[in-house]
Amino acid sequence: MDSTKINEQKKHINLWPALVFGGALILFALVAVGVINQYIQTVIMFIGINIIMSSSLNIVNGYMGEFSCGHGGFMLVGAYVSSALSVLLFTDSSWVGHSLLPPSTAIFLFPVVIIIGGIVSAFAGLLVAIPSFKTRDDYLAIITIAANFIFVSLVNNLEFVGGSRGFMGMKNAIYAMEDIIRLPYMLIWTVTFAVLAVFFIRRLMRSTFGKGISAIRYDEISAEIMSVNTNHMKVVAFMFSSGLAGIAGGLFAHVLGFINPSSFNIMKSTESLVMVYLGGMGSLSGSVLSAIIFTFLLEAMRPLQILKWVLIPLMLILLMQFIPEGLLGNRELTDVFPKLKRFFRRRDI
Amino acid sequence: MSLLKIDSLTHRFGGLTAVSDINYELEEGGIYGLIGPNGAGKTTVFNLVSGFYNPSEGDIIFNGERINGLPPHEVASRQIGRTFQNIRLWSEMTVLDNIKISQHYQIGYGIADAFFKTKKFQKRENEITQKAMELLKIFKLEDLAYEYPSNIPYGIQRRVEIARALSLGPKLLMLDEPAAGLSTADVVELIDYIKWVHETFKITIWMIEHQMQVIMSLCEHIKVIDFGKEIADGLPEEIQNNPQVIKAYLGDGEI
Incomplete structure (x- = not known):
């Protein structure tokens, strides 16, 4: 990489820490004030757990x-x-x-x-x-x-x-x-x-x-x-x-x-599989995104009860048929929206 | 002492003897050829040396050390570089990453260092990147550093693959049919390229090749095998006129 490119990259601000800590702070503040009720808290916790499951x-x-x-x-x-x-x-x-x-x-x-x-x-x-x-x-x-x-x-x-x-x-x-x-x-x-x-x-x-x-x-x-x-x-x-x-x-x-x-059991494993393939194999931002979407979907399907276990595997079938590469393929969000790169510094060390 | 010594090497796949009693000594700094008709066992010899198979009998001594039975990555870390008949670059990774990953044998840090970006990690990653960029500069491939191999013409991919093999810092470079799939013009360039690599890096080269033009203009010593057995051995001119070699390649005239 030539020196101009390196200089250009140095101008980028890394927004990750600010975003993550800011988001967490706002979240905890909202919980403390009592805006977020127990149910929404539980959904957020499941999102967190599902993010770990899908990204791992x-x-x-x-x-x-x-x-x-x-x-x-x-x-x-x-x-x-x-x-x-x-x-x-x-x-x-x-x-x-x-x-x-x-x-x-x-x-x-x-x-x-x-x-x-x-x-x-x-x-x-x-x-x-x-x-x-x-x-x-x-x-x-x-x-x-x-x-x-x-x-x-x-x-x-x-x-x-x-x-x-x-x-x-x-x-x-x-x-x-x-x-x-x-x-x-x-x-x-x-x-x-x-x-x-x-x-x-x-x-x-x-x-x-x-x-x-x-x-x-x-x-x-x-x-x-x-x-x-x-x-x-x-x-x-x-x-x-x-x-x-x-x-x-x-x-x-x-x-x-x-x-x-x-x-x-195998249902839990299937859930994780759906999340990985929904997000895209080898895409970390895809896994995070799909964990969020999937958790909301699960909550939305809660009234369907047992039918949920028909719909989730069905989703896997449809995914494989129509978008086998998932939402992001093996790209990251910053590859799909290059303008985001300005905010998230990529360092090639 | 020879760089690579192959001592009565034999390998059987079940009942089939793919390689039988091959002896070869490669001196440091030479260019050697291994030729023979299709299915003669050339690639099997290469696979035995690079550790994909454990020979049924015989020994492979590299730099005074017995290397048969070692897994391929251990053989590679003893500085034996190799390319394949069909190009095996990691097509979804940049050329730079392709080169960098071959520093794995001397990575020098562990998973915890990667997690916490320790000083050791940063120092080693910097060194690895610099070393890779320097190598790409020598090969005049630095413009392609951030390109994906699948976007590069076939002829250049061959060069990248050779550059990648050289990033191991090998003493011995094994080329499995480097001219396969290249046009006539590319072949001429490849010959110069291999000569240039040989002179620049002062390494021993051992190649399998079908195109006589390549073999004859590069190799100083050739071994010919057929059905896993040695049928001739010598200087290029001797091989060219050896009746047994002609018979192996062209048949003996009985139809």
């Missing part, structure tokens, strides 16, 4: 070009691990008795609990990553579905976390936090985690290291011959992706206050 699945299905359809399984692992930890550490329950830590510590330790759920889930991702060394495409898709079923049936048969009846009590940790300072904790944390997830995915995928993941998508043999350790990159991609799904699961569990294994 996009790492594997979009950037890496593999086909994982078991994302719900990893959400389950994160949800159960962090819920169990919450109940164990912060609440007095009939399940394990007295809380192991004073409930007030939840204020600081809650994000840690969510992250631990993510880490355990990341290791569950190895279950899919290791077979992916040898198989691709359809075969890997089958393996991921199988993994999803394994997690669901495993928890169905684990009596100490409630089996198929489900697990609850983690909400008490949130109540314990609210007893100290009244804040919309779940809203704060879902928004924070969603922003961080997108931020870290963006940073990874723009680095030369992360571009090794995209190299696998475009030509795996080429990647190997150009010294990219593809097995290592697959482990990185699968673990990062499933770890984020675990974080989304933990947040989901604490928002609802009740989880059961069937909330994370």
Whole structure:
């Protein structure tokens, strides 16, 4: 790039931090004033969770070009691990008795609990990553579905976390936090985690290291011959992706206050797939956009009840038929509307 | 000591012996050729050296180190560059990214550094970009740095692919049919180009090629294989007049 181009780019102001922090501040202010009611807050939280789900699945299905359809399984692992930890550490329950830590510590330790759920889930991702060394495409898709079923049936048969009846009590940790300072904790944390997830995915995928993941998508043999350790990159991609799904699961569990294994079955994975393909494979802004649209759609379809589960898979069929590349393809919003670039500095370091 | 030593290399796919008992020694700085009719096992030899297959028998010694059994990315990081018969650039990534990704073997930072843009990350990314731009300048491809390979003419794509292979900083460059699919005019340019690469980077080149014009004007030593076996070995002029080679290529006259 010649020097004039670099100078030109330096003039651009990076609006991202201002936009994100400003938006979050306005949101929390509105909540504090009481303009946003509980229902809208819940919708915003689901948007946050869905952004994490779609953008994390996009790492594997979009950037890496593999086909994982078991994302719900990893959400389950994160949800159960962090819920169990919450109940164990912060609440007095009939399940394990007295809380192991004073409930007030939840204020600081809650994000840690969510992250631990993510880490355990990341290791569950190895279950899919290791077979992916040898198989691709359809075969890997089958393996991921199988993994999803394994997690669901495993928890169905684990009596100490409630089996198929489900697990609850983690909400008490949130109540314990609210007893100290009244804040919309779940809203704060879902928004924070969603922003961080997108931020870290963006940073990874723009680095030369992360571009090794995209190299696998475009030509795996080429990647190997150009010294990219593809097995290592697959482990990185699968673990990062499933770890984020675990974080989304933990947040989901604490928002609802009740989880059961069937909330994370193949339907959940299908939801994530719809979001990724709606937004466009390999487009991070597409994933964010589609998570927002999809959450609103789900809410709009709520009165339809069971019919919803006919319409969502139908949407996937229609998407594949008419806009297989999704809303944005593998472009970003700034590629579709080049004028936006003025506000979001792109640095080619 | 030779740069690459192939010692009684044999490879079987099930019952089929694709390569049998090939010996070859490549000295540093030469241009070597590997020729033979279709299906003779040339590309299999290349795939064995670059680690896609683990040889059934025999050894591959590169720079004094046994490299058979290593995965391809490990072979690449020992500085063996390679191109393919059909161009295998990442067509959806810019030429610059194509070059940069081949620095993966000496990336020098981890995922956490990428997340937090640590000093180490910024330093390495800067170095990688600068190195890639310098290489593109040497190849006079710097104008194409932000272009996608799919928008570039075929002949230039070949050059980009060779430039990408050289970004590994290889001691040995393996070219699998570099002239495949090129027009006559492009072939003449390619010959000069390969000569120029050989002189500029002072590397050893080993190529598979069908076009005799390319082989004869570049290679100082040629090995001919057919049905996985060596049938001739020598200087270009010797090969040209070797009756066995003529027989392998043209048949022996019995119809």
